[in-house]
Structure formats: C-alpha cells, structure tokens
Amino acid sequence: MEDQTDSSGPTAPPRLSKSKFLSGLQCLKRVYLEIHKPFLATPPDAATRALLAMGHEIGLEAQRRFPGGVPVSAGVRQREAALARTATLIEDPAVPAIFEGAFESGGVFVRVDILERKRDAETGASSWRLIEVKSSTRVKDLHLSDLAIQSYVLLQAGIRLAGSCLMHINTGYRYGGGDLDLEQLFAIEDVSEAVAKRSAEVSGLLTVMKERLTALEPPDVEPGSHCLSPYACPFWAHCTKEKPDRWIYRLSGPKAAVEGLARQGISTIDAIPPATPLTPLQRRIKDNVEWISPKLKASLESIRYPVHHLDFETIMPAVPRFAFTRPYQAVPMQWSNHIEDQSGAVIHHEFLHDQPTEPRRRWAESLIESLGEHGTICVYSPYEQAVIKQMIEDFPDFRSDFRQILKRLWDLQAVIQTNYYHPDFGGSYSLKSVLPAMARSVGYDDLTIRDGGQAAAAYHHMVFVETDWIEQAATRDALRRYCARDTWALVQVRHALSRKVSFPVAPSLMKDPTG
Numbered sequence: 111m112e113d114q115t116d117s118s119g120p121t122a123p124p125r126l127s128k129s130k131f132l133s134g135l136q137c138l139k140r141v142y143l144e145i146h147k148p149f150l151a152t153p154p155d156a157a158t159r160a161l162l163a164m165g166h167e168i169g170l171e172a173q174r175r176f177p178g179g180v181p182v183s184a185g186v187r188q189r190e191a192a193l194a195r196t197a198t199l200i201e202d203p204a205v206p207a208i209f210e211g212a213f214e215s216g217g218v219f220v221r222v223d224i225l226e227r228k229r230d231a232e233t234g235a236s237s238w239r240l241i242e243v244k245s246s247t248r249v250k251d252l253h254l255s256d257l258a259i260q261s262y263v264l265l266q267a268g269i270r271l272a273g274s275c276l277m278h279i280n281t282g283y284r285y286g287g288g289d290l291d292l293e294q295l296f297a298i299e300d301v302s303e304a305v306a307k308r309s310a311e312v313s314g315l316l317t318v319m320k321e322r323l324t325a326l327e328p329p330d331v332e333p334g335s336h337c338l339s340p341y342a343c344p345f346w347a348h349c350t351k352e353k354p355d356r357w358i359y360r361l362s363g364p365k366a367a368v369e370g371l372a373r374q375g376i377s378t379i380d381a382i383p384p385a386t387p388l389t390p391l392q393r394r395i396k397d398n399v400e401w402i403s404p405k406l407k408a409s410l411e412s413i414r415y416p417v418h419h420l421d422f423e424t425i426m427p428a429v430p431r432f433a434f435t436r437p438y439q440a441v442p443m444q445w446s447n448h449i450e451d452q453s454g455a456v457i458h459h460e461f462l463h464d465q466p467t468e469p470r471r472r473w474a475e476s477l478i479e480s481l482g483e484h485g486t487i488c489v490y491s492p493y494e495q496a497v498i499k500q501m502i503e504d505f506p507d508f509r510s511d512f513r514q515i516l517k518r519l520w521d522l523q524a525v526i527q528t529n530y531y532h533p534d535f536g537g538s539y540s541l542k543s544v545l546p547a548m549a550r551s552v553g554y555d556d557l558t559i560r561d562g563g564q565a566a567a568a569y570h571h572m573v574f575v576e577t578d579w580i581e582q583a584a585t586r587d588a589l590r591r592y593c594a595r596d597t598w599a600l601v602q603v604r605h606a607l608s609r610k611v612s613f614p615v616a617p618s619l620m621k622d623p624t625g
Contacts, residue, residue, distance in 0.1 A: 123320035128220045131259045132252065134319040136343065139331040142323060143345050151344035157563025160570070165245045168428055169223060172243040172277055175292040176226060179207030189219060200269075203227075203236065215266035218316065222260055228272040237272040240264065241298065244278045245428050247438070249299055252340045257301065258308035265309070274305040279428055279437045287433035295429070295437065334372065335365045356380055356398075362537035363392050394531040403529035407611040410604075413520060416485040419448040419600040422494050423593050425566045431574075432468045434504060442497050443469040443569060446593040447480050448601050448623075456601065458624045460594060464586050466573045474501055478511045487518045488600055490541050495519055522604055530607060541599060549602035554595060558588040565592055594624040 124145050126134075134141035143150055154162070173179055182195045192212035199205045208225040224241035242257050244250075257274045264271060275298050283294040322329050333349045343349075350357070356379040358372050376382055379396055394401050423444040428437050435441060447459045459480040463469035481487060489495070495516060502512050527539050534547035542561070545552060554560040559568055572585040 123217055123323050125214075126218045126316070126319065128218075128256060128259045131218065131316070131319070132255060135255055135315070136340070137331055137336060138319065138322050138329045139349070140337075140343050140345055141319060142325075142328040143348070145323060146328070150348045152347050154344070155564070156567055157561065160563065160567030161245075163567075164428055168245045168279070169243050171290070171292065171429055172224065172296060173209050175296060176207040176209075176224060178205075179209050179224070180205050181209040182211050182221075189214075192221070200236075213260075213263050213267045213269070215263045216316065217320070218259065218263050220260050220263045222264070224277070235270075237270040238264075239272045240274045241277050242275070244276060247279050247281050249276050249278065249301060250340070254301060254304050254308055257305045258312055261305050261309045262312040273300055273302045275300050275302075281437050283430075284436050285430035285433060290429070334359060335369055339365075354378060358382075360537065361392055361395060363389050391527075391531075391537065395537045398533045400533065401531040402610055406525075406529035406607070409525045409529060410608050410611065413486040413488070414484070415450070415452045417450045417604075418481055418485055418487045419450070419597040419604070420481075420487050420489050420494060421446050421593055421596040421600070422497050423562065423565050423569070423589070424497060425569055427570070431466075432470075440497055440500065441470065442473050442501070444565075444589060444593050445473065445477050445480075446590075446597040447477075448594075448597040449480075449485075450601060456623050458594060458597075458622075460590060460624075462586065462590055462593075464573065464582070470501065470505065474505060474508050474512075478508070478515070481515055481518075483514070485518065486520045487515065488520050488522050488604060490521070490523045490596075490600055492521065492524075495521075522600060522607075526603075526607065530610065541596070541603070544603060545599050548606040549599065552595070552599050552602050554592075557592055557595060558584075559592040565589055591624070594622070598622045598624065 130141050130144060133144055173181070180199055182192050182199065189212065192210075193214060196208065196211040196213065199208050199211070206227050208227075209223070211222045211225050213220055213222065222240060223243040226239040226241060228237045228239055229235070230237070240257065240260060242253065242260065244253055246253070253276050257276065261271060261274050277296050277298045280295060280297040283291065285291075285295075333346070333353070337343045337346050337349070350359075353359075358376055358378055358381075359368060361368050361371070361379050361382075371382060371386070379398075382388070382396055388396065422442050424440040424442045426438050426440050430437055430439070432441060443463045445461050448456055449459065450456045461473060461476040461480075463472055498512050498516055502509050523539055523541070526544060532544075532547045535543050538544075542554070559565050568585050569589060572582050572589075576582050576585070
C-alpha cells in the first residue's frame with residue numbers, strides 16, 4: 111500500500127493520547143508511524159484482541175468497587191462531549207467517583223479509568239484520587255509512566271490530586287462461589303511518590319515527541335530488543351523487512367548478550383567470532399547444520415506402548431468464574447489423545463466441555479478413563495504436568511490416578527531440545543517451529559483456530575458470550591479440530607525423530623484418524 115501522507119509532511123504537532131505517549135517512550139519511530147502511517151502496522155491477532163476484551167471486563171468489575179460512580183459515556187470519537195460531561199461531573203458534589211473521565215491539556219488528551227472524590231473534613235473541598243486499572247498482578251514500570259502522563263494532564267487542567275494509585279488483580283484471592291469479593295479480587299497500591307517524580311519529566315518528553323512528530327520523515331531508529339519491550343511493537347515486521355534471515359537479533363538467548371554482540375558491530379549471526387561464548391542453542395544456530403545427539407535413540411527407546419499423544423487446552427480468566435479458583439488459574443476444559451498401539455494403528459479420543467459450568471471434574475474423569483493404566487504419555491512442554499499437579503491440589507479424590515499418570519509423562523519437547531536441532535527450527539523449539547521442519551505434511555493453515563491463545567478466546571466467547579447455536583457449533587468443531595491437530599502433530603514429529611536414528615516405526619501412520 112502506498113503512503114497516503116501529504117507530501118508536504120506534518121506541519122503541526124498532532125494531539126497525543128496516553129497510549130501514544132507510552133508508544134513514544136518505547137520508540138519515537140513507533141509513535142510517529144502510529145500517527146502518520148498506521149496502515150504499516152500488523153493488525154492485532156485474535157489472542158491480542160481477547161486480551162483487550164479481558165481488560166474491558168476487568169475495568170467494569172473494578173468500577174463496581176466504587177458504588178455510585180458515574181461513567182462518562184461519550185465514545186472515543188466524541189472528545190468534546192466527553193470533556194464537557196466530565197467537567198459537569200467534577201462540579202457535582204453528589205458524584206463520588208467518575209469512570210473514564212476525559213481531560214485535555216497542552217495537546218494531550220487522556221481518559222482516566224477511575225477518579226475517586228475525596229473531601230477535606232474541615233473545608234469540604236474536593237480532591238481526587240487517580241486510579242489506573244490494570245489486568246496485571248503487580249505494579250510495573252510502564253504503569254508508572256501511564257499514571258505520570260495522566261497526572262500531568264490532570265494537574266495542568268486544574269484538578270487537585272489526592273494521590274495516584276494502581277488497581278490490579280490479586281492472585282491471592284480464592285473465589286468461593288456466589289458474588290465476587292471485589293475487595294479481595296483487586297489490590298490498590300498507592301504509587302504517588304514514584305508517579306510525581308515521573309510527572310516532573312513529562313513536559314520535556316512531550317517537547318521531544320512533538321518536535322519529532324512534525325518532521326517530514328520518521329526518526330531513523332534501528333530495530334532491536336527495545337522493539338519487543340515492554341510490548342511487541344506492531345511495526346516490527348515493517349521495520350525489519352529488509353533485515354537478513356541471519357540478522358543478529360534473530361539469535362535466541364538472553365537479550366543482554368545479543369545486544370552486546372550488536373554493540374560490537376556484529377550484524378549477522380554468521381559474523382559472530384568463533385571464540386565468542388554462546389549457549390548450546392546459540393552455538394547450534396550459528397553452526398546452522400542439523401545436529402543429532404548420540405543419546406537420542408536411547409530416549410526414543412524408553413517409550414512403552416500404547417503411546418498416548420496428549421494435549422490440553424485451558425482458559426485462564428482474570429475474573430474467576432468457578433468456585434475455589436484464583437485469578438488467572440489455568441482451568442482445563444479440553445483434551446485430545448491420539449493413541450498408537452504396537453502395530454501402528456492409531457485411534458483418537460477427545461473431550462470438550464461446552465457448557466458455562468465447572469468443567470474440571472468431567473474433564474478429569476474422561477481423561478483418566480482414556481489414558482488407562484498403561485503406556486507412555488507423550489506431551490510437548492511441561493504444561494500438562496503443571497495442570498495435572500493443580501488438579502491434584504484442587505481435587506484430592508483424583509490424587510492417586512493423577513500421580514500414576516504423572517509418572518508416565520514423556521516430554522517430546524525436552525527430548526528434542528536435548529538431542530536434536532535442525533536449521534529450519536529458526537532457533538525455536540516451539541511445536542509450531544519444529545513441525546514444518548520435521549513433518550511438512552502437517553500444518554495449521556487449513557484451521558479456523560491455529561494457536562492456544564486463539565482457542566482460549568474462542569472458547570470463552572462460545573461458552574460465556576455467544577447465543578447463536580449455529581455459531582456455537584462452528585466454534586465447537588473448530589476447537590476440536592485444533593486440539594486434535596496438536597496431538598496428531600506429536601505423532602508425526604515423534605516418528606520423524608525416530609527415523610533420524612533408524613529407530614523402527616510403524617509404516618501405517620499416514621492419515622489422521624480424526625480426518
């Protein structure tokens with residue numbers, strides 16, 4: 111797509127928001143592109159959109175902690191209406207709190223999650239506690255900058271602040287069922303002192319940003335690790351499209367080590383000097399050849415038939431929905447199991463809880479029945495182990511069965527990480543990276559749901575939001591197909607790995623029994 115910006119270039123600083131200010135702190139080029147060339151950004155994926163929706167849900171729950179609070183209902187494009195409505199609520203002493211209040215000063219427009227009115231006991235004069243609501247579980251550095259720009263604008267607009275606070279999720283809260291205990295679900299931390307220090311720096315930062323935003327061209331900022339912190343920049347693909355496949359920042363490993371190499375003028379992985387200390391994975395990436403450990407065959411020989419190829423899907427709601435769960439606790443609601451016997455025959459078992467009710471007991475009972483008492487259970491990552499351990503804690507009556515299952519787990523990812531590397535992995539041992547290199551006939555491009563984050567978002571929508579039974583049925587089918595594809599991928603990767611060391615494998619595994 112062609113750049114649609116006027117050839118004369120920007121002439122006056124555009125209005126900034128708090129999100130644009132935070133983008134500018136991460137990278138001046140990012141904020142320039144967000145304002146002048148937003149079409150160059152990679153659109154957010156389904157998982158990112160789900161996180162935004164979750165943040166909205168948390169914001170609404172947070173508002174309920176302030177009874178009588180009044181929302182400024184004017185939408186994001188109704189700036190003047192929002193400013194006027196906020197001013198009216200500020201002057202009304204009967205309003206104890208304002209939600210999504212709008213303020214503007216010095217060309218910066220902000221919407222404030224919660225403003226809580228505080229009254230002086232002697233004079234009755236109002237001041238306001240600024241409260242930013244976040245879905246995180248602790249105060250982060252970025253949150254202080256977020257509050258700093260809001261505090262700066264409010265003070266410039268004449269608002270008397272009594273303090274600046276961050277309201278975040280308390281993972282120590284254990285939901286007992288019934289009504290949520292909002293006092294326990296949310297923690298409020300006063301960070302006024304830290305915010306005040308940052309607010310003092312805001313004016314200078316805004317001056318620099320506004321100067322750069324009026325330039326004819328974006329700032330010349332070389333992409334690097336700052337592009338991924340605190341969040342991945344949506345312009346990463348645009349800014350790195352000319353970089354070679356062996357660009358130094360494509361080297362896996364500690365950020366500081368990669369940055370150190372870049373500071374030495376090393377721009378590609380192939381240019382790393384031979385004596386440079388590297389991790390084993392980095393060394394394999396640099397060597398760029400297939401590597402097979404002599405211990406691989408022994409690892410493969412340790413399996414016992416029938417071999418179960420197992421994958422779980424979970425949801426991790428920030429606001430607990432099921433009794434005796436905590437915020438962000440992984441709640442399993444689906445599993446898939448491809449079972450291969452000694453002859454090479456494969457059958458498929460699966461489970462999906464598709465109702466807005468507690469899923470874990472039915473999930474556990476069906477899983478224990480499918481896994482039986484015999485055979486290796488092939489998984490990919492320690493995630494299944496962690497979920498089962500949580501189930502033992504929450505459902506003691508399953509303790510005996512699950513402890514026996516834990517003893518049978520065999521982590522294929524760990525086996526590959528220890529014993530095998532292929533250049534096509536690109537430095538990653540995720541299943542999505544390993545699969546194309548080892549079993550190209552198996553992929554996810556034909557699926558509606560293609561990753562775990564998307565699966566969790568789709569499940570949440572299907573069970574708790576969607577009312578159209580046709581859409582529910584389509585999502586149910588998409589979830590089953592995705593989870594089954596994951597376990598079929600395990601079958602194919604394990605067999606491809608076996609062929610690397612001439613370990614005997616069944617010849618009949620050419621077609622997924624799930625279709």
